[in-house]
Amino acid sequence: MRSVFFPLGLSLALTGSALAQETAQVRMADGFDYPVGRDGAKAYYRARGFRVNGHVGEDWNGAGGGDSDLGDPVYSIAHGVVVYARDYRSGWxxxxxxxxxxxxxxxxxxxxSLYAHLHDIFVREGQQITRGEKVGTIGNNRGMYDAHLHFxxxxxxxxGLLRTSFARDLSNYWDPTAFIVTRRELPVPSLTAAVPINTFPSVAPPPLPNPLVGGASLRPQSPLRRSAPFKVDRFEDLRSP
Ligand SMILES: [Zn+2]
Incomplete structure (x- = not known):
């Protein structure tokens, strides 16, 4: 057993080369909504749908087309915890x-659930959020597209954001609308449940101390893609003022 210290002060035990999987308690989803529109996304349409081995998400556009939906709110489809909230640049x-x-x-x-090409981000990694809470607004990724939500x-x-490493099929993805329409209301057997956190492959393994340079950490191999481990709010923090 050895202990590795992460940049944010988080420590994990290593057994061999396998990282112990961290978990966090999150509020269980009592159902799922569409990510746009409060009323079942009536003022929006899917400009591009989900296709296995193709577009593995949906593009949601305002009914007015073009940039008419720029700045419209994007909502979390259910209760959960934010595990990524960053500007990845590139096409994302x-x-x-x-x-x-x-x-x-x-x-x-x-x-x-993934919300991309956002104009603004209103949440931070580790934050416990509720169904319908605003995670950001619809954007056009610096003018690269007509404003829309890629979901x-x-x-x-x-x-995570290393989509090329995974099969673009139903083993890794849900068809979003098919999932949502059949799960608008779900039973909640307990208020919270454990979810794995810090699961994206670009964060594991972390850089190990380099004995040749006085114990300083090696630089991450791919800083752009690396999402540092973060601390998850305790679920109770949701209810504090
Ligand atoms: Zn898309």
């Missing part, structure tokens, strides 16, 4: 990923 722009625990088919399951729903909690 500003991205938020929320991790959810939900009860379906007799068991607790997990999913990540994904993942089964696989490791995808």
């Amino acid at each position: 722009g500003k991205v938020v990923i929320v991790r959810h625990a939900f009860f379906d088919n007799g068991q607790t399951q997990h999913a990540d 994904e729903l993942r089964k696989n909690l490791q995808v």
